[in-house]
Amino acid sequence: MSTAPASIPQANPGAGYRALKAEIDAAVARALESGWYILGAEGRGFEAEFAAWLGRTHAVGCANGTDALALALRGLGIGPGCAVATVSHTAVATVAAIEMAGAVPVLIDIDPVHYTMDPAELAAVLAHPPAGLPPVRAVIPVHLYGQAADLDTILPLCARHGAVLVEDCAQAHGATLGGRKLGTLGDVACFSFYPTKNLGALGDGGIIATHDAALAERLAALRQYGWHQHYISDEVGVNSRLDELQAAILRAKLPHLDAQNARRGAIAARYDAALAGASVAPPARRPGASHVFHQYVLRLPDRAAVQAALRAQGVGTGVHYPVPVHLQPAYRGRVALGPVACRATERAAAEVLSLPMYPELSDAEVARVCAAIGPL
Numbered sequence: 504m505s506t507a508p509a510s511i512p513q514a515n516p517g518a519g520y521r522a523l524k525a526e527i528d529a530a531v532a533r534a535l536e537s538g539w540y541i542l543g544a545e546g547r548g549f550e551a552e553f554a555a556w557l558g559r560t561h562a563v564g565c566a567n568g569t570d571a572l573a574l575a576l577r578g579l580g581i582g583p584g585c586a587v588a589t590v591s592h593t594a595v596a597t598v599a600a601i602e603m604a605g606a607v608p609v610l611i612d613i614d615p616v617h618y619t620m621d622p623a624e625l626a627a628v629l630a631h632p633p634a635g636l637p638p639v640r641a642v643i644p645v646h647l648y649g650q651a652a653d654l655d656t657i658l659p660l661c662a663r664h665g666a667v668l669v670e671d672c673a674q675a676h677g678a679t680l681g682g683r684k685l686g687t688l689g690d691v692a693c694f695s696f697y698p699t700k701n702l703g704a705l706g707d708g709g710i711i712a713t714h715d716a717a718l719a720e721r722l723a724a725l726r727q728y729g730w731h732q733h734y735i736s737d738e739v740g741v742n743s744r745l746d747e748l749q750a751a752i753l754r755a756k757l758p759h760l761d762a763q764n765a766r767r768g769a770i771a772a773r774y775d776a777a778l779a780g781a782s783v784a785p786p787a788r789r790p791g792a793s794h795v796f797h798q799y800v801l802r803l804p805d806r807a808a809v810q811a812a813l814r815a816q817g818v819g820t821g822v823h824y825p826v827p828v829h830l831q832p833a834y835r836g837r838v839a840l841g842p843v844a845c846r847a848t849e850r851a852a853a854e855v856l857s858l859p860m861y862p863e864l865s866d867a868e869v870a871r872v873c874a875a876i877g878p879l
């Protein structure tokens with residue numbers, strides 16, 4: 504009697520561990536044996552290796568990507584009395600971090616083709632901030648799903664209006680724009696190492712990258728109680744450290760990241776080909792940018808039915824994100840929006856669907872997903 508093949512999950516961090524088990528286990532053993540578990544050689548090693556891989560002079564590890572954003576804003580002097588523009592079509596973390604820093608978020612709609620910040624609406628908000636809002640001192644474009652926001656347009660706008668640009672790279676490790684890695688274009692860049700990210704820890708982790716030595720030094724103090732020297736707080740900081748175990752694991756995984764991103768791209772190309780005769784369009788690629796397919800996202804007006812049909816064929820899916828931040832109970836009615844009032848964001852939230860996407864998907868599993876999406 505033949506049994507049905509196992510369902511294919513939409514994300515699978517356990518497969519990421521098993522694929523590199525020997526290297527990760529050795530790294531964990533090394534960290535455990537060292538007897539030093541917080542801010543030691545593994546963390547320093549990872550910061551240096553990540554900075555070199557990215558092409559920035561400094562990288563400061565911290566506890567997660569949300570803290571990375573909040574610390575970056577604080578390090579740049581963005582806090583009470585400042586507004587920060589970002590998008591509502593993102594992980595809630597981006598907006599939560601702005602409020603953690605003491606600043607006020609203002610949410611810009613997305614360009615519905617690439618799902619990233621609409622520069623035209625940002626320009627309007629920078630020129631005429633919504634009534635009652637403090638001046639917009641920072642902009643956080645989110646490089647969503649593995650692809651660049653339109654920094655070619657956003658960067659000059661920030662420069663013109665004296666706003667700093669903080670890149671949210673949590674979903675875009677290794678992606679490029681104009682041949683340059685995301686995370687090297689703005690004033691500072693923040694990455695998450697949540698386990699499902701393109702570079703994922705086996706727990707929480709984050710990092711802040713910059714070319715500014717003084718900022719890096721301030722961030723290193725802010726992540727640990729504001730200490731420049733042990734036990735002396737020069738300013739009020741937080742506890743947000745990347746622990747040695749996660750740093751050691753990330754050191755084992757980093758050398759594989761580029762190959763894993765290439766595998767994601769190959770899987771995406773197979774999904775594209777499977778959709779060739781379908782009524783659903785493959786994800787749009789921004790001209791001049793490379794996509795690292797953190798997510799492979801389709802747009803489906805009948806999403807629930809498609810999700811159920813794929814589930815019946817053993818294909819898991821996800822929705823990133825079902826409820827825009829401005830409609831979530833904690834933010835609804837109190838968070839400022841740009842003049843377009845996030846209309847494209849709300850339409851996208853109702854229709855986006857993420858297919859299985861991780862480098863460890865086997866060719867047979869990819870073929871099963873292709874067979875399921877071909878008739879769409």
Ligand SMILES: Cc1ncc(COP(=O)(O)O)c(C=O)c1O
Pocket residue numbers: 567568569570593594596597645671673674695696697707708709
């Ligand atoms: C776009 C975006 N920004 C920020 C974060 C926050 O990262 P973390 O979960 O590590 O706090 C995430 C991940 O959840 C994310 O996807």
